[in-house]
Amino acid sequence: MNQQLEIKNVSGGSLVPILSFSALDKNHQVLPEVKVSTVYGSDRGDLVAPYGTSIDILRFSGPGKHDVADVRVKVHSTATALIPAGEHEVTTQALDIHGREITRFERFSKVRLTNEDDFPVSVRIAYILWDQPPKGVTQQAVEVTAVGGLTVVPPHGTAVVKVTGDAAAAVARNSNGPAVSIKAYNSQ
Incomplete structure (x- = not known):
């Protein structure tokens, strides 16, 4: 994942940011035709950022998308999260139809x-297909599919989400491929 956005939250509590981005070239000039969006939703109020550091993944589209060297970030708003994000990342494990x-x-x-924290957390799951660029070119998320919906994971516990609909089709299409991820992220 080359397109990571690091979000630093110093407020002391979990926040829901709404951010916007301008793509910049290597000379820090704006690439006006490049659209920047995110995988986890920090650009649309879907990501809950805990106190400290968290990440989102940027996606670029449009003419010049391979010329992006940096981004300019604007914070439009922040709100206190209804359910706080955990201190630990919620981990994902793929299971077959029998639960193996x-x-x-x-x-x-x-x-x-799996949630390692002492309190429940709410997350969403993204199934991400990555491109396979030549050496020296940044890797991009080319397809992102939601798996299930908002899921509450109990403290020191687990929750199992079934893969159905568009997610099942994406898994069928991309299984046995070289570059996929299953990522859980704090949401509300």
């Missing part, structure tokens, strides 16, 4: 989420 652990590269039918 398999790799994310195989055709899975469920995703197990």
Whole structure:
């Protein structure tokens, strides 16, 4: 993942940011035809950023998308999260139809989420297909599919989300491929 956006929250609580981005070239000039969006939703109020540091993944589209060297970020608003984000990342594990652990590269039918924190957290799951660029070119998220909806994971517990609809089609299409991720992110 080359397109990571690091979000630093110094407020002491979990926040929901709404950000916008301008793509910049290597000379820090704006690339006006490049649209910048995010995987986890910091540009639309879907990501809950805990106190400290969290990430989102940027996506670029339009003429000049491979010329992006940096981004300018504008904070439009922040709101206090209804459910706080955990201190630990919620982990994902692909499962087959029988509930056995398999790799994310195989055709899975469920995703197990694990929460290490002392309180419940709410997350969403993104199934991401990455491109395979030549050496020296940044890797891009070319397809992002939501798996399930908002899921509450209990403290020191797990939740299992079934892979259905568009997510099942994406897994069928991209399984056995070289570059996929299953990522859980704090949301509300």
